Amino acid sequence: VTFHLGSVTIDRVLDIDEIFFPSDYLFPDATRSAVDELSHGFVDEQFDRDSGMMRQAFAAYLIRGAGPTVLVDAGVGRGKHRPFHPWHRRTDDYFLRNLAAVGCTTADVDYVVSTHLHADHVGWNTELVDGVWVPTFERARYLLARPEIAMLDEEYVADPEVCLGSYRDSIVPLREHGVADLFDDEHHLSDEISLSVRPGHTPGTTVVRVASGSETAFITGDVIHHEVQLLKPEWSSAFCFEFDRAAAVRRRTLTEVAETGAILMPAHFPPCRLQVSGGGFETRSVGQT
Ligand SMILES: [Zn+2]
Numbered sequence: 001v002t003f004h005l006g007s008v009t010i011d012r013v014l015d016i017d018e019i020f021f022p023s024d025y026l027f028p029d030a031t032r033s034a035v036d037e038l039s040h041g042f043v044d045e046q047f048d049r050d051s052g053m054m055r056q057a058f059a060a061y062l063i064r065g066a067g068p069t070v071l072v073d074a075g076v077g078r079g080k081h082r083p084f085h086p087w088h089r090r091t092d093d094y095f096l097r098n099l100a101a102v103g104c105t106t107a108d109v110d111y112v113v114s115t116h117l118h119a120d121h122v123g124w125n126t127e128l129v130d131g132v133w134v135p136t137f138e139r140a141r142y143l144l145a146r147p148e149i150a151m152l153d154e155e156y157v158a159d160p161e162v163c164l165g166s167y168r169d170s171i172v173p174l175r176e177h178g179v180a181d182l183f184d185d186e187h188h189l190s191d192e193i194s195l196s197v198r199p200g201h202t203p204g205t206t207v208v209r210v211a212s213g214s215e216t217a218f219i220t221g222d223v224i225h226h227e228v229q230l231l232k233p234e235w236s237s238a239f240c241f242e243f244d245r246a247a248a249v250r251r252r253t254l255t256e257v258a259e260t261g262a263i264l265m266p267a268h269f270p271p272c273r274l275q276v277s278g279g280g281f282e283t284r285s286v287g288q289t
Helices: 031-035 096-101 121-126 147-159 163-176 243-259
Strands: 002-006 008-022 053-064 068-071 111-113 126-130 132-135 139-144 178-184 186-188 193-197 206-212 215-223 263-266 273-277 281-284
Touching: 002 206, 002 215, 008 206, 031 068, 053 178, 121 126, 121 163, 132 163, 139 147, 139 193, 147 163, 147 178, 163 178, 193 273, 193 281, 215 243, 243 263, 243 273, 263 273
Parallel strands: 068 111, 111 139, 139 178, 215 263
Antiparallel strands: 002 008, 008 053, 053 068, 126 132, 186 193, 193 206, 206 215, 273 281
């Protein structure tokens, strides 16, 4: 699906269509009984009520228009060594084929923006060529949030395998090749695209706002992982760095999406619009854009 916002288009580019995880593996608060109490408002495709498993997709977003071509996030990648989860060690080119299917080659991308630097968002940053990790997007500048880099640089000294090894194979090579640029809390990339650092899920978690014509979209990375958090915005994921801060950012960002009539574009479930409902949010279909 291509989303049209004024003079800009945004494509959702899948790296992995779906993996099902136990609900309380993703969210410590999502025990079976807590989830069973959520009787409605919870899209069936995103949750298997019999098994208690929650669906997660792994997607990036491609922004194109008169300005730069920007890829937001880069999935799990291929050929990476990860200590657990077989799906982290994929070797197929499904993501590149999905990019090609919307008419984009690796050479077309001007910027790669990371919403944060967890392993499942930076994988396609690099590819192994003759034993060396090199940038996949050969012309691109890679934009990284300074607070995220500051923390991980320190952790990397103590543990080179920080973030399941993804810092070593998917971030450090960008800096060695001189293609990484750091940004601080607010950064305007073009007339339509701005980045804002909202620490919580990670110290440099970044929300990408795209506005053109009368339409706005928020690409939110892991500010929200699953639709269940629309009903329970206070449920932070097991992977959040600061639970309370992540929850506050989630509520603030989702409220902003609802109040502006924008499209929410999350990393791990399909885009939707929102309306405030009770203590949480309900989805509305994206409709014709
Ligand atoms: Zn993620």
